[in-house]
Amino acid sequence: MENAQRIIVTVLGRDRVGIIAGVAGVLAEHNANILDVSQTILQEFLAMIMIADISRCTVDLGTLKDRLAEAGRELGVRIDAQHEDAFVCMHRI
Amino acid sequence: MLAFHEILESIQMIQEENLDIRTITLGVSLMDCADADALSACRKAYDKITRCAARLVEVGESIQREYGIPIVNKRIAVTPVALVAGASDATDYTCFARTLEDAASAVGVNFIGGFAALVHKGVTRSDRLLIESLPAALSETERVCAAVNVATTKAGINMDAVALMGRVVKETAARTADRDGIGCTRLVVFANAPEDNPFMAGAFHGVGEPECVVNVGVSGPGVVKRAVEKMPRNADMGLLSEKIKKMAFKITRMGEFVGREAARRLGVPFGIVDLSLAPTPAVGDSVAEIIEAMGLERCGGPGTTAALALLNDAVKKGGAMASAYVGGLSGAFIPVSEDAGMVRAVAAGALSLEKLEAMTSICSVGLDMIAVPGDTPAETIAAIIADEASIGVVNHKTTAVRIIPAPGKKPGDRVEFGGLLGGAPVMAVSRFSPAGFIARGGRIPAPVQSLGN
Incomplete structure (x- = not known):
C-alpha cells in the first residue's frame, strides 16, 4: 500500500444531478482510474468519497486538483483531492 | 481500507477545526x-x-x-x-x-x-x-x-x-x-531551553544537533475543543482524557508524517515532532476554549490549573505514541495574545498574571505573549523572569517568559501586533518592588535532586 499512487477525492456540498458524472469525467480525462466510490446523503447534502489510482495519470496531482476544484465550482460543490498516505497515517497505527 | 467516516473526520479536522502543521523548522548548524x-x-x-x-x-x-x-x-x-x-x-x-x-x-x-x-x-x-x-x-x-x-x-x-x-x-x-x-x-x-524546539520565538539549533535537521510543530486546539464539546456533559475525567489522547494521537501522526516527508525531500535527517497544542488568534483555535469546554465558566477561574493539567498530560500521552521522536517544548501552549479565548478571559477579569504563573507550572511553556504596562520597572520584569525560571528549574521543565512592557499603555488598554501574534489587553502587574532582591545578583544554586517531596 505504501508505494501505491492512490488519492482520495472528497466531494461535499448540496446534492444535484451530475456530480458523480462530473467528477468521474475529470478523472477519466486525465487517465486516473477510479477504484472505489462511496457516498451518503444527509438531508439534501452529499458527501462522496472516491479512491483513484493516479499512477498512470497524465498530469501531476497539483494540476489534477485544480481541474477537480474547477469542476466543483461549476457543480456548486467543494472537491478536494489528497494523497491517501495522509489519511492512512492518521487513522492506522 | 480506510472507512468512510475516517476520511470525513480528517477532512472536517482540516477544513473546519483548523488542524494544521504549525511549522516545519529547518535547524542549521553555523x-x-x-x-x-x-x-x-x-x-x-x-x-x-x-x-x-x-x-x-x-x-x-x-x-x-x-x-x-x-x-x-x-x-x-x-x-x-x-x-x-x-x-x-x-x-x-x-x-x-x-x-x-x-x-x-x-x-x-x-x-x-x-x-x-x-x-x-x-x-x-x-x-x-x-x-x-x-x-x-x-x-x-x-x-x-x-x-x-x-x-x-x-x-x-x-x-x-x-x-x-x-x-x-x-x-x-x-x-x-x-x-x-x-x-x-x-x-x-x-x-531549561530545549535544543530542538521548532516553535518561534524560542527556536535555536542546539550544539548537540546534527548539521541540518527538520523539526515539526503541530497545532490543533480546534480539533480537541470540538471533540470535547461533542462529549456528553457528564462524561467523567477518564473519558475526557481518553478522548483527548485519541485526538492528540491523530494530530501528531499528521505531524510525524509531514516531518518525515519534508526531511526526505530536503535530504536531511528528521528530528522531532513537538507535541504542542499551539493556538492561533483564529476563532475556535484556542486552548482556553478547550478548558472552558470541559465545564469552566472562564479560563483562569478556579479549576483552570486542574483542567489544564489533564489536557496537557493527555496530549503528551496520545502524542508520544504517535511519534517515534518527541521533543521540543511538547505541551499545551498558553500564550495570551495569540489565543482569542485567553484574551477574552483577561478582558473579563478571569485571568490574572498570577493565575497564568500557576498554570505554567503544569504545562508548556511559560508566561508567553503577555502585555504589561509600559511603566513596569526593569527589576519587576526581571523578578517575573526569575519566578518563572524557578518553576522550570525546580520542576525539571522548560519555562520561558515573553513579556511586552507596552510603552505608554496602562492596564486594560489594548496592544495589537497583528497576524499570528494577535493582540491583547494589558495585564496588571503587582506594584510591590523586588528591586532589593534583584540587586543582589549572583546565582541561585541548583536545586537538590533527591528528597523529592
Missing part, C-alpha cells in the same frame, strides 16, 4: 561559520543558510498541495549566534542579526531563530555582546527571533543575567515603542 573577521563570518552564515534552506518553502508548499494538510509556517533555527560570533572582532552583533534577516528574506521564511545566548551559569564576552545587541537587533529586523537561556535545573538561575534581561526587555520595548513594543514578541527568556 558552528563552521565562525571567523576572526565578522564580515566573513556573516557571509559564510548567509551562504550556508540560503544553501541549506533553498528549497524549504517549495518543499513545504508541495507537501501541503499533495496531501491537503495546511503547513502554516516554514522557518529556520540556527546555532546560538553568541557561540559563532565570539571568534570575530565584532563588538556589536547587530550585523549578525541583519545577516539572519537577509538570509530569511532570501529563502522566503517569516521567522529565523537563534540570535541566542546560553548564559545559565555565566556570561562570556560574546554572550554579553549579543545580549547588549538585542534591543538594536530586534528593532532593526522583522524576522529575527532571539532567545536567552538564564537557568537550568543543573546550574541554577543566573540572577545577573536575569537582571540584565529585565533591562534588555525594557529597552527593546522602548526601541519599538511606535508598534506597542513589538520587538519583545521576538525575545524569549528561557529556563
Whole structure:
C-alpha cells in the first residue's frame, strides 16, 4: 500500500444531478482510474468519497486538483483531492 | 481500507477545526561559520543558510498541495549566534542579526531563530555582546527571533543575567515603542531551553544537533475543543482524557508524517515532532476554549490549573505514541495574545498574571505573549523572569517568559501586533518592588535532586 499512487477525492456540498458524472469525467480525462466510490446523503447534502489510482495519470496531482476544484465550482460543490498516505497515517497505527 | 467516516473526520479536522502543521523548522548548524573577521563570518552564515534552506518553502508548499494538510509556517533555527560570533572582532552583533534577516528574506521564511545566548551559569564576552545587541537587533529586523537561556535545573538561575534581561526587555520595548513594543514578541527568556524546539520565538539549533535537521510543530486546539464539546456533559475525567489522547494521537501522526516527508525531500535527517497544542488568534483555535469546554465558566477561574493539567498530560500521552521522536517544548501552549479565548478571559477579569504563573507550572511553556504596562520597572520584569525560571528549574521543565512592557499603555488598554501574534489587553502587574532582591545578583544554586517531596 505504501508505494501505491492512490488519492482520495472528497466531494461535499448540496446534492444535484451530475456530480458523480462530473467528477468521474475529470478523472477519466486525465487517465486516473477510479477504484472505489462511496457516498451518503444527509438531508439534501452529499458527501462522496472516491479512491483513484493516479499512477498512470497524465498530469501531476497539483494540476489534477485544480481541474477537480474547477469542476466543483461549476457543480456548486467543494472537491478536494489528497494523497491517501495522509489519511492512512492518521487513522492506522 | 480506510472507512468512510475516517476520511470525513480528517477532512472536517482540516477544513473546519483548523488542524494544521504549525511549522516545519529547518535547524542549521553555523558552528563552521565562525571567523576572526565578522564580515566573513556573516557571509559564510548567509551562504550556508540560503544553501541549506533553498528549497524549504517549495518543499513545504508541495507537501501541503499533495496531501491537503495546511503547513502554516516554514522557518529556520540556527546555532546560538553568541557561540559563532565570539571568534570575530565584532563588538556589536547587530550585523549578525541583519545577516539572519537577509538570509530569511532570501529563502522566503517569516521567522529565523537563534540570535541566542546560553548564559545559565555565566556570561562570556560574546554572550554579553549579543545580549547588549538585542534591543538594536530586534528593532532593526522583522524576522529575527532571539532567545536567552538564564537557568537550568543543573546550574541554577543566573540572577545577573536575569537582571540584565529585565533591562534588555525594557529597552527593546522602548526601541519599538511606535508598534506597542513589538520587538519583545521576538525575545524569549528561557529556563531549561530545549535544543530542538521548532516553535518561534524560542527556536535555536542546539550544539548537540546534527548539521541540518527538520523539526515539526503541530497545532490543533480546534480539533480537541470540538471533540470535547461533542462529549456528553457528564462524561467523567477518564473519558475526557481518553478522548483527548485519541485526538492528540491523530494530530501528531499528521505531524510525524509531514516531518518525515519534508526531511526526505530536503535530504536531511528528521528530528522531532513537538507535541504542542499551539493556538492561533483564529476563532475556535484556542486552548482556553478547550478548558472552558470541559465545564469552566472562564479560563483562569478556579479549576483552570486542574483542567489544564489533564489536557496537557493527555496530549503528551496520545502524542508520544504517535511519534517515534518527541521533543521540543511538547505541551499545551498558553500564550495570551495569540489565543482569542485567553484574551477574552483577561478582558473579563478571569485571568490574572498570577493565575497564568500557576498554570505554567503544569504545562508548556511559560508566561508567553503577555502585555504589561509600559511603566513596569526593569527589576519587576526581571523578578517575573526569575519566578518563572524557578518553576522550570525546580520542576525539571522548560519555562520561558515573553513579556511586552507596552510603552505608554496602562492596564486594560489594548496592544495589537497583528497576524499570528494577535493582540491583547494589558495585564496588571503587582506594584510591590523586588528591586532589593534583584540587586543582589549572583546565582541561585541548583536545586537538590533527591528528597523529592
